[in-house]
Amino acid sequence: MILTLNLNASLDKIYTVDKLEYGGVVRAKIVQNTAGGKGLHVANICKELNENYLATGFLGGKIGEYLQNKLTQKHINHDFISIKNETRTCINITTPDGKQTEILEPGPSINKEETDLFLKKYTQLLTYTDIIVASGSLPNNLPLDFYGTLTQLAKKHHKKFLLDTSGQTLKESLKYKPFFIKPNKDEIEQLTGIKIDSLDTAILQIQKFQNLGISMPVISLGKNGSIIGYQNQIYHAIPPQYKAINAVGSGDAFVAGIAIGLKRNYPIIDIIKLGSACGTANVLEAESGFVSKDNVEKIFNLVKVKQIL
Amino acid sequence: MILTLNLNASLDKIYTVDKLEYGGVVRAKIVQNTAGGKGLHVANICKELNENYLATGFLGGKIGEYLQNKLTQKHINHDFISIKNETRTCINITTPDGKQTEILEPGPSINKEETDLFLKKYTQLLTYTDIIVASGSLPNNLPLDFYGTLTQLAKKHHKKFLLDTSGQTLKESLKYKPFFIKPNKDEIEQLTGIKIDSLDTAILQIQKFQNLGISMPVISLGKNGSIIGYQNQIYHAIPPQYKAINAVGSGDAFVAGIAIGLKRNYPIIDIIKLGSACGTANVLEAESGFVSKDNVEKIFNLVKVKQIL
Known part of the structure; x- marks a missing residue:
């Protein structure tokens, strides 16, 4: 549960x-x-x-x-x-x-x-x-x-x-x-005082969180997808782009997808894909924090996940 | 009651x-x-x-x-x-x-x-x-x-x-x-399309309401007090001026004072004084639509009421 x-x-x-x-x-x-x-x-x-x-x-x-x-x-x-x-x-x-x-x-x-x-x-x-x-x-x-x-x-x-x-x-x-945290770019900058202005600065920050003992730190980079730390690895997820109807709750949907993937013991790549697919499917709905199952399944297959470390 | x-x-x-x-x-x-x-x-x-x-x-x-x-x-x-x-x-x-x-x-x-x-x-x-x-x-x-x-x-x-x-x-x-209505200046202008830009235009409008069969029409003129029709008479009430703490509910307090005066069978001059005193006492309170009894009594004696017709 x-x-x-x-x-x-x-x-x-x-x-x-x-x-x-x-x-x-x-x-x-x-x-x-x-x-x-x-x-x-x-x-x-x-x-x-x-x-x-x-x-x-x-x-x-x-x-x-x-x-x-x-x-x-x-x-x-x-x-x-x-x-x-x-x-x-x-x-x-x-x-x-x-x-x-x-x-x-x-x-x-x-x-x-x-x-x-x-x-x-x-x-x-x-x-x-x-x-x-x-x-x-x-x-x-x-x-x-x-x-x-x-x-x-x-x-x-x-x-x-x-x-x-x-x-x-x-x-x-x-x-x-x-186990998991998911501050966005602005929140990390506020927290650490360090600008996240490139993939490299985001990766550096993910490593710092990993060194703190946080298993799965995530930084959302908006249109540039997200950087996901997992144990000692780091991944970059890029979902397909759609015109947003309502982006409110997209971060919550991402977290829900990650939680469901973890619960189902998916391989890490699929956990990340499910999180990204839920976050993206959320922007296609007028209701905040809501996705359609069909959209999630479709988008899941379109998310690109690359291991970068 | x-x-x-x-x-x-x-x-x-x-x-x-x-x-x-x-x-x-x-x-x-x-x-x-x-x-x-x-x-x-x-x-x-x-x-x-x-x-x-x-x-x-x-x-x-x-x-x-x-x-x-x-x-x-x-x-x-x-x-x-x-x-x-x-x-x-x-x-x-x-x-x-x-x-x-x-x-x-x-x-x-x-x-x-x-x-x-x-x-x-x-x-x-x-x-x-x-x-x-x-x-x-x-x-x-x-x-x-x-x-x-x-x-x-x-x-x-x-x-x-x-x-x-x-x-x-x-x-x-x-x-x-x-029996009684109390539109303010703007509301009458909206209702009738006629500008209320002087005491005379207000009096004229009061007379129109009286001719319609409304016993007690009132027009509030803000700082210039109010014009009150009563049966065939017309009065001008001028309350003392104070710096307002919160004017919200002042019109409601005015109506309450008139209602209480009518209920107590006060003479018309005192009914008007009580209405004006309540309206004015309201602006001295932070709470909207509230007066202190002491203030009402004090202000009652300071309201000037003149019969103009």
Whole structure:
């Protein structure tokens, strides 16, 4: 089973408006309310590719109940800890020029009792989990090394911990050596202060992560594909190019594909192909963090993977 | 009792952000979730001035339950019809320059059964209501003359119907002759196509409304106070000037003051003074649609009211 952690879930409100006028009032014609969060994107992909999965994390208050209903309606396997405070809401304002203006809430505080309940559930789930995918930010008051704690618990059970987070949370997690990380170019530059302006600088950075003890560090280079470290090897994956309909959630889809490939014990080349195919298939859908199985299968055969070290 | 109608209630999310960057992502530091809507502002003022009142309308889904809890926590008397669809959310993004960028949702559709339940409750409440204050927009699918229907029912029970709405909804309501209307300068110009650029043009417009059979038409002129028609008379009210902390809800506070004055059978001069005092006291509070009783009493004595016709 793949366990997808969505600790800071959100109600994502997507407003499609004719115009976003600073200081003005606009009446929204289209409002979409979706169960948001990178971890739920991973769950979506697992479902679509018929992989056994469960989504967990924290959901609170009336917004949490609303999201729970949404997940049930969408037949997403979920088992969240109910918390007292309200789950956050995030706002996405989409304008006809394709720009998206976003406001992200920090997320609810979680008390000690709720945190303990989660850790208990997580530990129970670890016994029949193969891969853990932890995605996104942490709620307000959880310590920055909370993913580190979860990584240690996973290692105790000999399970692979895939971490997709950024900023200080990523920085504080590195010393716990998660199996997989996937910062993008900008995030690494922010983290290390070193420019990633060529394949060589990316490779150098992958080697640094490998030396830290991270088995599978990945750097996404946008159109130039991605550089993937695996044990002592390094690969360059180049997926076919398509015109993007909606690129949001593409990174999450990539991680989901990697997790599914690992779970199925694919050879490393195929694991990378599946990750790349999912990431690319995501851009062909209007829905964020979603792929069609047919597209993934088609694109899988078109991804080029080259071992460079 | 004053019955305040809030047919299109909303969860108002107020984000205080450092910067609203078009096409950018901002993490909100301060998020306020409040039970919004002009009718609830009127209820707030009634509560603060120890007037007997009840807030009603439609609340739906999990957002509706959340708002119901908020109202209960704030000890606001309420009795809403529960509907199947989710109550709307409205977004207000406040930036350090004092600008407010707003996104308003249209509101839920209400089915026939729910509308009938509301009309039944409304008719029951009319028997022990003195004044009805109807504020704001109508939900998505209610007919534009729905306030007209409510006005007719109020008249049948010999109760005064105070209507504070705008645009097409106001236009379609005029022929039902509500007791009170309060369009602002811009709204009248939009409604009639005639510029309100002097006291005289405002007086002329008030007379037109009086000729239509509206007992108490009011035009707010911002800093120049307001022109109030009452039966065949016309008054000019000039409140003292203060530096505004937050002017949002000032019109609603004005209407609440008028309703309370009418309910208490004050002489017309004092009704106008109370309305103006509440409107002015509102700008001295950070909370929208709220006044302090002490400020209202102080300002009441400083409002100048002159009969001009």
